[in-house]
Amino acid sequence: MALRGPRVWLWRWRRNPLKRRADAVESWVLLGAWAVTVLVGVAVGLATAGSVEHGMARERAEWRPVQARLTDGTPGAPNGQKMWAKVRWTAPDGSQHTGQARVSPGSEAGTAVTVWTDPAGRLVTEPATATQARLRAALAGGLVGAGAAMVPFTTGRMLRGRLERRRIDQWDTEWARFGPLWGRTTG
CATH class of the missing domain: 2.40.50 (OB fold (Dihydrolipoamide Acetyltransferase, E2P))
Structure with a gap:
Protein backbone atom coordinates (compact mmCIF):
# COMPACT_ATOMS: atom_id res chain seq x y z
CA MET A 1 0.00 0.00 0.00
CA ALA A 2 1.39 3.37 -1.00
CA LEU A 3 1.69 6.09 1.61
CA ARG A 4 -0.03 9.28 0.65
CA GLY A 5 -0.19 12.64 2.29
CA PRO A 6 -3.34 14.61 2.96
CA ARG A 7 -5.56 15.22 -0.05
CA VAL A 8 -5.14 18.75 -1.35
CA TRP A 9 -7.97 20.34 -3.29
CA LEU A 10 -7.16 21.86 -6.67
CA TRP A 11 -3.59 20.58 -6.46
CA ARG A 12 -3.22 20.68 -10.23
CA TRP A 13 -3.56 24.48 -10.26
CA ARG A 14 -1.36 25.34 -7.26
CA ARG A 15 2.10 26.83 -7.66
CA ASN A 16 4.93 24.34 -7.51
CA PRO A 17 8.53 24.84 -8.65
CA LEU A 18 8.61 21.27 -9.96
CA LYS A 19 5.49 21.66 -12.07
CA ARG A 20 6.17 21.83 -15.78
CA ARG A 21 4.21 23.60 -18.44
CA ALA A 22 2.96 20.20 -19.67
CA ASP A 23 1.50 19.53 -16.21
CA ALA A 24 -0.46 22.77 -16.32
CA VAL A 25 -1.67 22.07 -19.85
CA GLU A 26 -2.79 18.59 -18.82
CA SER A 27 -4.75 19.96 -15.86
CA TRP A 28 -6.62 22.42 -18.08
CA VAL A 29 -7.25 19.76 -20.71
CA LEU A 30 -8.73 17.52 -18.01
CA LEU A 31 -10.95 20.28 -16.66
CA GLY A 32 -12.09 21.28 -20.14
CA ALA A 33 -12.78 17.70 -21.19
CA TRP A 34 -14.90 17.02 -18.09
CA ALA A 35 -16.82 20.29 -18.47
CA VAL A 36 -17.55 19.67 -22.16
CA THR A 37 -18.45 16.05 -21.43
CA VAL A 38 -21.04 17.06 -18.84
CA LEU A 39 -22.44 19.91 -20.94
CA VAL A 40 -22.73 17.83 -24.12
CA GLY A 41 -24.25 14.87 -22.28
CA VAL A 42 -26.87 16.97 -20.52
CA ALA A 43 -27.71 19.15 -23.54
CA VAL A 44 -28.06 16.24 -25.99
CA GLY A 45 -29.93 14.13 -23.43
CA LEU A 46 -32.46 16.88 -22.69
CA ALA A 47 -32.94 17.66 -26.38
CA THR A 48 -33.51 13.98 -27.19
CA ALA A 49 -35.92 13.49 -24.29
CA GLY A 50 -37.89 16.56 -25.32
CA SER A 51 -38.06 15.43 -28.93
CA VAL A 52 -39.20 11.91 -28.02
CA GLU A 53 -41.83 13.18 -25.59
CA HIS A 54 -43.09 15.74 -28.12
CA GLY A 55 -43.39 13.05 -30.81
CA MET A 56 -45.35 10.77 -28.52
CA ALA A 57 -47.65 13.63 -27.46
CA ARG A 58 -48.31 14.33 -31.14
CA GLU A 59 -49.18 10.64 -31.65
CA ARG A 60 -51.62 10.75 -28.73
CA ALA A 61 -53.26 13.82 -30.24
CA GLU A 62 -53.48 12.54 -33.84
CA TRP A 63 -54.04 8.79 -33.57
CA THR A 125 -50.12 0.72 -32.46
CA GLU A 126 -51.93 2.21 -29.50
CA PRO A 127 -50.10 5.42 -28.51
CA ALA A 128 -48.11 5.54 -25.30
CA THR A 129 -49.73 7.11 -22.26
CA ALA A 130 -48.21 10.31 -20.85
CA THR A 131 -46.44 8.32 -18.13
CA GLN A 132 -45.08 5.78 -20.62
CA ALA A 133 -43.96 8.61 -22.89
CA ARG A 134 -42.06 10.33 -20.04
CA LEU A 135 -40.33 7.07 -19.14
CA ARG A 136 -39.39 6.31 -22.76
CA ALA A 137 -38.20 9.89 -23.27
CA ALA A 138 -36.07 9.74 -20.11
CA LEU A 139 -34.52 6.42 -21.16
CA ALA A 140 -33.83 7.63 -24.69
CA GLY A 141 -32.43 10.94 -23.43
CA GLY A 142 -30.19 9.19 -20.94
CA LEU A 143 -28.81 6.72 -23.46
CA VAL A 144 -28.29 9.25 -26.25
CA GLY A 145 -26.83 11.80 -23.81
CA ALA A 146 -24.38 9.24 -22.44
CA GLY A 147 -23.40 8.24 -25.97
CA ALA A 148 -22.88 11.84 -27.02
CA ALA A 149 -20.85 12.55 -23.87
CA MET A 150 -18.45 9.79 -24.84
CA VAL A 151 -17.15 11.88 -27.76
CA PRO A 152 -15.58 14.73 -25.74
CA PHE A 153 -14.61 12.30 -22.96
CA THR A 154 -12.74 10.04 -25.40
CA THR A 155 -11.18 13.04 -27.14
CA GLY A 156 -9.94 14.36 -23.79
CA ARG A 157 -8.52 10.96 -22.87
CA MET A 158 -6.71 10.71 -26.21
CA LEU A 159 -5.31 14.23 -25.85
CA ARG A 160 -4.19 13.49 -22.30
CA GLY A 161 -2.48 10.29 -23.49
CA ARG A 162 -0.67 12.25 -26.18
CA LEU A 163 0.48 14.82 -23.62
CA GLU A 164 1.67 11.98 -21.38
CA ARG A 165 3.70 10.41 -24.21
CA ARG A 166 5.20 13.81 -25.03
CA ARG A 167 6.16 14.34 -21.37
CA ILE A 168 7.79 10.90 -21.19
CA ASP A 169 9.76 11.66 -24.37
CA GLN A 170 10.96 14.95 -22.82
CA TRP A 171 12.04 13.10 -19.67
CA ASP A 172 13.94 10.56 -21.79
CA THR A 173 15.70 13.36 -23.67
CA GLU A 174 16.68 15.14 -20.45
CA TRP A 175 17.77 11.90 -18.80
CA ALA A 176 19.98 11.07 -21.78
CA ARG A 177 21.57 14.52 -21.49
CA PHE A 178 22.04 14.75 -17.71
CA GLY A 179 22.26 11.10 -16.66
CA PRO A 180 25.87 10.59 -17.80
CA LEU A 181 26.95 13.70 -15.85
CA TRP A 182 26.12 11.86 -12.63
CA GLY A 183 28.67 9.22 -13.48
CA ARG A 184 26.45 6.21 -13.01
CA THR A 185 23.20 5.36 -14.73
CA THR A 186 20.76 2.58 -14.18
CA GLY A 187 19.63 0.19 -16.87
Missing part, protein backbone atom coordinates in the same frame (compact mmCIF):
# COMPACT_ATOMS: atom_id res chain seq x y z
CA ARG A 64 -57.62 7.67 -33.04
CA PRO A 65 -59.30 4.42 -32.05
CA VAL A 66 -61.57 3.01 -34.76
CA GLN A 67 -64.06 0.17 -34.67
CA ALA A 68 -63.07 -2.56 -37.11
CA ARG A 69 -64.75 -5.86 -37.99
CA LEU A 70 -63.12 -9.26 -38.42
CA THR A 71 -63.40 -10.44 -42.00
CA ASP A 72 -62.74 -14.10 -41.09
CA GLY A 73 -63.20 -16.05 -37.88
CA THR A 74 -60.23 -17.19 -35.83
CA PRO A 75 -59.73 -20.70 -34.49
CA GLY A 76 -59.70 -21.24 -30.76
CA ALA A 77 -56.21 -21.48 -29.29
CA PRO A 78 -55.53 -23.68 -26.28
CA ASN A 79 -53.16 -21.17 -24.67
CA GLY A 80 -55.55 -18.20 -25.04
CA GLN A 81 -52.97 -15.89 -26.62
CA LYS A 82 -54.15 -13.27 -29.07
CA MET A 83 -53.60 -14.03 -32.73
CA TRP A 84 -53.35 -12.05 -35.95
CA ALA A 85 -56.49 -11.77 -38.07
CA LYS A 86 -57.67 -9.73 -41.03
CA VAL A 87 -59.90 -6.74 -40.14
CA ARG A 88 -61.74 -4.08 -42.11
CA TRP A 89 -62.51 -0.51 -41.04
CA THR A 90 -63.69 2.79 -42.43
CA ALA A 91 -61.25 5.73 -42.26
CA PRO A 92 -62.45 9.20 -41.23
CA ASP A 93 -62.56 10.22 -44.90
CA GLY A 94 -65.01 7.34 -45.62
CA SER A 95 -62.56 5.05 -47.46
CA GLN A 96 -62.47 1.34 -46.66
CA HIS A 97 -59.25 -0.21 -45.37
CA THR A 98 -58.12 -3.72 -44.46
CA GLY A 99 -55.20 -4.89 -42.38
CA GLN A 100 -54.00 -7.29 -39.69
CA ALA A 101 -54.80 -6.86 -36.00
CA ARG A 102 -54.35 -9.00 -32.90
CA VAL A 103 -57.66 -10.46 -31.71
CA SER A 104 -58.84 -12.98 -29.14
CA PRO A 105 -58.85 -16.61 -30.32
CA GLY A 106 -62.21 -18.08 -31.21
CA SER A 107 -63.64 -14.78 -32.50
CA GLU A 108 -66.21 -15.04 -35.26
CA ALA A 109 -66.32 -13.10 -38.53
CA GLY A 110 -67.96 -9.70 -38.02
CA THR A 111 -66.80 -9.34 -34.41
CA ALA A 112 -66.03 -5.70 -33.52
CA VAL A 113 -62.46 -4.94 -32.47
CA THR A 114 -60.79 -1.64 -31.70
CA VAL A 115 -57.80 -0.64 -33.82
CA TRP A 116 -55.78 2.58 -33.84
CA THR A 117 -55.21 4.61 -37.01
CA ASP A 118 -53.18 7.65 -37.97
CA PRO A 119 -54.70 10.66 -39.79
CA ALA A 120 -54.19 8.89 -43.14
CA GLY A 121 -56.23 5.90 -41.95
CA ARG A 122 -53.28 3.48 -41.67
CA LEU A 123 -53.06 1.00 -38.79
CA VAL A 124 -50.75 2.00 -35.95
Whole structure:
Protein backbone atom coordinates (compact mmCIF):
# COMPACT_ATOMS: atom_id res chain seq x y z
CA MET A 1 0.00 0.00 0.00
CA ALA A 2 1.39 3.37 -1.00
CA LEU A 3 1.69 6.09 1.61
CA ARG A 4 -0.03 9.28 0.65
CA GLY A 5 -0.19 12.64 2.29
CA PRO A 6 -3.34 14.61 2.96
CA ARG A 7 -5.56 15.22 -0.05
CA VAL A 8 -5.14 18.75 -1.35
CA TRP A 9 -7.97 20.34 -3.29
CA LEU A 10 -7.16 21.86 -6.67
CA TRP A 11 -3.59 20.58 -6.46
CA ARG A 12 -3.22 20.68 -10.23
CA TRP A 13 -3.56 24.48 -10.26
CA ARG A 14 -1.36 25.34 -7.26
CA ARG A 15 2.10 26.83 -7.66
CA ASN A 16 4.93 24.34 -7.51
CA PRO A 17 8.53 24.84 -8.65
CA LEU A 18 8.61 21.27 -9.96
CA LYS A 19 5.49 21.66 -12.07
CA ARG A 20 6.17 21.83 -15.78
CA ARG A 21 4.21 23.60 -18.44
CA ALA A 22 2.96 20.20 -19.67
CA ASP A 23 1.50 19.53 -16.21
CA ALA A 24 -0.46 22.77 -16.32
CA VAL A 25 -1.67 22.07 -19.85
CA GLU A 26 -2.79 18.59 -18.82
CA SER A 27 -4.75 19.96 -15.86
CA TRP A 28 -6.62 22.42 -18.08
CA VAL A 29 -7.25 19.76 -20.71
CA LEU A 30 -8.73 17.52 -18.01
CA LEU A 31 -10.95 20.28 -16.66
CA GLY A 32 -12.09 21.28 -20.14
CA ALA A 33 -12.78 17.70 -21.19
CA TRP A 34 -14.90 17.02 -18.09
CA ALA A 35 -16.82 20.29 -18.47
CA VAL A 36 -17.55 19.67 -22.16
CA THR A 37 -18.45 16.05 -21.43
CA VAL A 38 -21.04 17.06 -18.84
CA LEU A 39 -22.44 19.91 -20.94
CA VAL A 40 -22.73 17.83 -24.12
CA GLY A 41 -24.25 14.87 -22.28
CA VAL A 42 -26.87 16.97 -20.52
CA ALA A 43 -27.71 19.15 -23.54
CA VAL A 44 -28.06 16.24 -25.99
CA GLY A 45 -29.93 14.13 -23.43
CA LEU A 46 -32.46 16.88 -22.69
CA ALA A 47 -32.94 17.66 -26.38
CA THR A 48 -33.51 13.98 -27.19
CA ALA A 49 -35.92 13.49 -24.29
CA GLY A 50 -37.89 16.56 -25.32
CA SER A 51 -38.06 15.43 -28.93
CA VAL A 52 -39.20 11.91 -28.02
CA GLU A 53 -41.83 13.18 -25.59
CA HIS A 54 -43.09 15.74 -28.12
CA GLY A 55 -43.39 13.05 -30.81
CA MET A 56 -45.35 10.77 -28.52
CA ALA A 57 -47.65 13.63 -27.46
CA ARG A 58 -48.31 14.33 -31.14
CA GLU A 59 -49.18 10.64 -31.65
CA ARG A 60 -51.62 10.75 -28.73
CA ALA A 61 -53.26 13.82 -30.24
CA GLU A 62 -53.48 12.54 -33.84
CA TRP A 63 -54.04 8.79 -33.57
CA ARG A 64 -57.62 7.67 -33.04
CA PRO A 65 -59.30 4.42 -32.05
CA VAL A 66 -61.57 3.01 -34.76
CA GLN A 67 -64.06 0.17 -34.67
CA ALA A 68 -63.07 -2.56 -37.11
CA ARG A 69 -64.75 -5.86 -37.99
CA LEU A 70 -63.12 -9.26 -38.42
CA THR A 71 -63.40 -10.44 -42.00
CA ASP A 72 -62.74 -14.10 -41.09
CA GLY A 73 -63.20 -16.05 -37.88
CA THR A 74 -60.23 -17.19 -35.83
CA PRO A 75 -59.73 -20.70 -34.49
CA GLY A 76 -59.70 -21.24 -30.76
CA ALA A 77 -56.21 -21.48 -29.29
CA PRO A 78 -55.53 -23.68 -26.28
CA ASN A 79 -53.16 -21.17 -24.67
CA GLY A 80 -55.55 -18.20 -25.04
CA GLN A 81 -52.97 -15.89 -26.62
CA LYS A 82 -54.15 -13.27 -29.07
CA MET A 83 -53.60 -14.03 -32.73
CA TRP A 84 -53.35 -12.05 -35.95
CA ALA A 85 -56.49 -11.77 -38.07
CA LYS A 86 -57.67 -9.73 -41.03
CA VAL A 87 -59.90 -6.74 -40.14
CA ARG A 88 -61.74 -4.08 -42.11
CA TRP A 89 -62.51 -0.51 -41.04
CA THR A 90 -63.69 2.79 -42.43
CA ALA A 91 -61.25 5.73 -42.26
CA PRO A 92 -62.45 9.20 -41.23
CA ASP A 93 -62.56 10.22 -44.90
CA GLY A 94 -65.01 7.34 -45.62
CA SER A 95 -62.56 5.05 -47.46
CA GLN A 96 -62.47 1.34 -46.66
CA HIS A 97 -59.25 -0.21 -45.37
CA THR A 98 -58.12 -3.72 -44.46
CA GLY A 99 -55.20 -4.89 -42.38
CA GLN A 100 -54.00 -7.29 -39.69
CA ALA A 101 -54.80 -6.86 -36.00
CA ARG A 102 -54.35 -9.00 -32.90
CA VAL A 103 -57.66 -10.46 -31.71
CA SER A 104 -58.84 -12.98 -29.14
CA PRO A 105 -58.85 -16.61 -30.32
CA GLY A 106 -62.21 -18.08 -31.21
CA SER A 107 -63.64 -14.78 -32.50
CA GLU A 108 -66.21 -15.04 -35.26
CA ALA A 109 -66.32 -13.10 -38.53
CA GLY A 110 -67.96 -9.70 -38.02
CA THR A 111 -66.80 -9.34 -34.41
CA ALA A 112 -66.03 -5.70 -33.52
CA VAL A 113 -62.46 -4.94 -32.47
CA THR A 114 -60.79 -1.64 -31.70
CA VAL A 115 -57.80 -0.64 -33.82
CA TRP A 116 -55.78 2.58 -33.84
CA THR A 117 -55.21 4.61 -37.01
CA ASP A 118 -53.18 7.65 -37.97
CA PRO A 119 -54.70 10.66 -39.79
CA ALA A 120 -54.19 8.89 -43.14
CA GLY A 121 -56.23 5.90 -41.95
CA ARG A 122 -53.28 3.48 -41.67
CA LEU A 123 -53.06 1.00 -38.79
CA VAL A 124 -50.75 2.00 -35.95
CA THR A 125 -50.12 0.72 -32.46
CA GLU A 126 -51.93 2.21 -29.50
CA PRO A 127 -50.10 5.42 -28.51
CA ALA A 128 -48.11 5.54 -25.30
CA THR A 129 -49.73 7.11 -22.26
CA ALA A 130 -48.21 10.31 -20.85
CA THR A 131 -46.44 8.32 -18.13
CA GLN A 132 -45.08 5.78 -20.62
CA ALA A 133 -43.96 8.61 -22.89
CA ARG A 134 -42.06 10.33 -20.04
CA LEU A 135 -40.33 7.07 -19.14
CA ARG A 136 -39.39 6.31 -22.76
CA ALA A 137 -38.20 9.89 -23.27
CA ALA A 138 -36.07 9.74 -20.11
CA LEU A 139 -34.52 6.42 -21.16
CA ALA A 140 -33.83 7.63 -24.69
CA GLY A 141 -32.43 10.94 -23.43
CA GLY A 142 -30.19 9.19 -20.94
CA LEU A 143 -28.81 6.72 -23.46
CA VAL A 144 -28.29 9.25 -26.25
CA GLY A 145 -26.83 11.80 -23.81
CA ALA A 146 -24.38 9.24 -22.44
CA GLY A 147 -23.40 8.24 -25.97
CA ALA A 148 -22.88 11.84 -27.02
CA ALA A 149 -20.85 12.55 -23.87
CA MET A 150 -18.45 9.79 -24.84
CA VAL A 151 -17.15 11.88 -27.76
CA PRO A 152 -15.58 14.73 -25.74
CA PHE A 153 -14.61 12.30 -22.96
CA THR A 154 -12.74 10.04 -25.40
CA THR A 155 -11.18 13.04 -27.14
CA GLY A 156 -9.94 14.36 -23.79
CA ARG A 157 -8.52 10.96 -22.87
CA MET A 158 -6.71 10.71 -26.21
CA LEU A 159 -5.31 14.23 -25.85
CA ARG A 160 -4.19 13.49 -22.30
CA GLY A 161 -2.48 10.29 -23.49
CA ARG A 162 -0.67 12.25 -26.18
CA LEU A 163 0.48 14.82 -23.62
CA GLU A 164 1.67 11.98 -21.38
CA ARG A 165 3.70 10.41 -24.21
CA ARG A 166 5.20 13.81 -25.03
CA ARG A 167 6.16 14.34 -21.37
CA ILE A 168 7.79 10.90 -21.19
CA ASP A 169 9.76 11.66 -24.37
CA GLN A 170 10.96 14.95 -22.82
CA TRP A 171 12.04 13.10 -19.67
CA ASP A 172 13.94 10.56 -21.79
CA THR A 173 15.70 13.36 -23.67
CA GLU A 174 16.68 15.14 -20.45
CA TRP A 175 17.77 11.90 -18.80
CA ALA A 176 19.98 11.07 -21.78
CA ARG A 177 21.57 14.52 -21.49
CA PHE A 178 22.04 14.75 -17.71
CA GLY A 179 22.26 11.10 -16.66
CA PRO A 180 25.87 10.59 -17.80
CA LEU A 181 26.95 13.70 -15.85
CA TRP A 182 26.12 11.86 -12.63
CA GLY A 183 28.67 9.22 -13.48
CA ARG A 184 26.45 6.21 -13.01
CA THR A 185 23.20 5.36 -14.73
CA THR A 186 20.76 2.58 -14.18
CA GLY A 187 19.63 0.19 -16.87
